[in-house]
Amino acid sequence: MRKTLAELAAIFALTLIAPAAAEDVKAGDLVITQAWTRATPNGAKIGGGYLTIENKGTTPDRLISGSGDVAGKLEVHEMSMDNGVMKMRALDKGLTIEPGKTVKLAPGGYHLMMFDLKHPLKQGDKVPVTLEFEKAGKVSVSLDVQAVGAQAPTAGDHSGHGDHSGHMDMKKM
Structure with missing residues (x-):
């Protein structure tokens, strides 16, 4: 019995050290990875x-829109710099994902904007949202909640994917 309790304690301790990474989601020809929020x-x-x-x-x-019980509204946004001025805008026509390409939604660039949050997002939680694509349709994804100010997911990081150029450091988003 003692050995079983010790093993359970060790497993529990490991789950505290390394939070579970977001699951990869396949929808038609699309593969969605590294879903997270702050x-x-x-x-x-x-x-x-x-x-x-x-x-x-x-x-x-094309990623058209999204929804989730966590927020009153969810939009696809782009952040950019124009003559030294930061601009953020909704992508009313959505975000195109070209064949054979990878698009990274990350701080300082393309992102999902959740308005009218119904409760605080707490580190370690998972936030279910539904993304809507033009061809792949509605896709359920869970966003892993990272620390306030996080710049990337801490577990299951695939940082070699996508183009990281042109992203601004936006710690207060």
Whole structure:
């Protein structure tokens, strides 16, 4: 019995040290990985969502919108610099994922914007959202909640994927 309790304690300790990574999600020709968000302070009404989308098909698809019980509204956004001024805008026509390409939604670039958060996002939680694609349709994804100010997911990192150029450091999103 003691050995079993010790083994259980060790397994429990390991789960505290290395949080589970977001599951890869396949939808049609798309593979969605590294779905995450940041913890928010009490009273925060907005949050960002980040993920990587790879199109393994031969035709483009488009991320049109999203939804989730966590927020009143979820939009696809782009952040950019224009003559030294940071600009953020909703992508009303969505975000195209070309065939054979990978698009990374990350701080300082493309991202999901969650408005009217219904409760704070707490580190270690998972936030279910539904993404809507033009061809792949509605896809359920869980965002792993990382620390406030995180710049990338801490577990299951595939940092070699996608183009990281042109991203700004936006720790307060």
